[in-house]
Amino acid sequence: MTVPHMPVAERRSRLLTAAFDVIARTGVSGATTRAIVDEAGMKLASFHYAFESREDLLAELVDVVVGGQEVVLELPSDPTADLETLLARGLVSYFDQVRADPLRERAMFELTQYAMRTPGMAGFAERQYARYRELAAASLREAAERTGCDWRDPVDELAADLVALTDGITLAWLADRDDRRALATIAFAARALAAEADRGGAVSPVQPSTSADIHPTPAEHHRAPSREAAR
The missing domain is CATH 1.10.10.60 (Homeodomain-like)
Structure with missing residues (x-):
């Protein structure tokens, strides 16, 4: 109608x-x-x-x-969590969103590719990833502050690593829908990022058993773009 x-x-x-x-x-x-x-x-x-x-x-x-992106990692409210655990749980939360709305994630990649291939639109893709890195840096600063840690390298460099990791996790899962493999990569990513910080006390390793935090997702669906939507 x-x-x-x-x-x-x-x-x-x-x-x-x-x-x-x-x-x-x-x-x-x-x-x-x-x-x-x-x-x-x-x-x-x-x-x-x-x-x-x-x-x-x-x-x-x-x-x-x-413009609708507001956060890369939604960090849990857990004052007892160490840095590695906090990052792992934030990545699992991110992955939950990917699993809940795979069509949206495919559309995001499609738009990025379109912008890079279209004359005069390369700047749009650059701004997209600049925004992702900005949000990733904010997540990393928050995680360090909440766990009393200091990043040894500039946080902007680590933010680029985090964006590359989330992109890789997302694209690989869209290709094979292998939850176990994605969770293993999440555990690796959390360990690798946490190793770049100076921390007080020991850090408990995060195991791929974080799969227990993920529940079956209904049939694929998608959300409309919104300036309030998070990635």
Whole structure:
């Protein structure tokens, strides 16, 4: 059913949400102008009241999705956890979000690839990963502060490592859906990152048994892009 007349800002928001939904299901190649307006329940002619072109919409979509990122690791509230445990639990929480919404993660990778391949849009991918590193640095600073540790290397360098690790965990799991392997990588990542800090006291090793913290996920679904959404 076609939506009634609406303000341009609302029309743009609806088209952006529709584009993300289509990309999540079919990839950027399937996100034609026709597919987007059909998803939004709009007439084709109404598209150009909101955007000059499909490329204009996709460029804004990248910015909206990146602008919606608020955190890389959601660290648990546990004052007794050491650094390695805190990082491992934060990574498991991140992985839970990936498992809960794999289509969204696929769409994020699709948008990154599209931005890198499209003339004039390389800067969008650069901003995307600059934002990820900024959020990762914030997570690492919080983890160190909460456990009384100090990072030996500049936190911005470690943040780049953390982003690379989360990307690798996500992409590998999307390819094989192997929870056990992903959890083993999470345990390795937590150990490797924690080893870069000066800590007081011993650190309890984190075992791949963190799989007990992960529960079966319902059928694949996706969320629309939001400036309040976390990765």
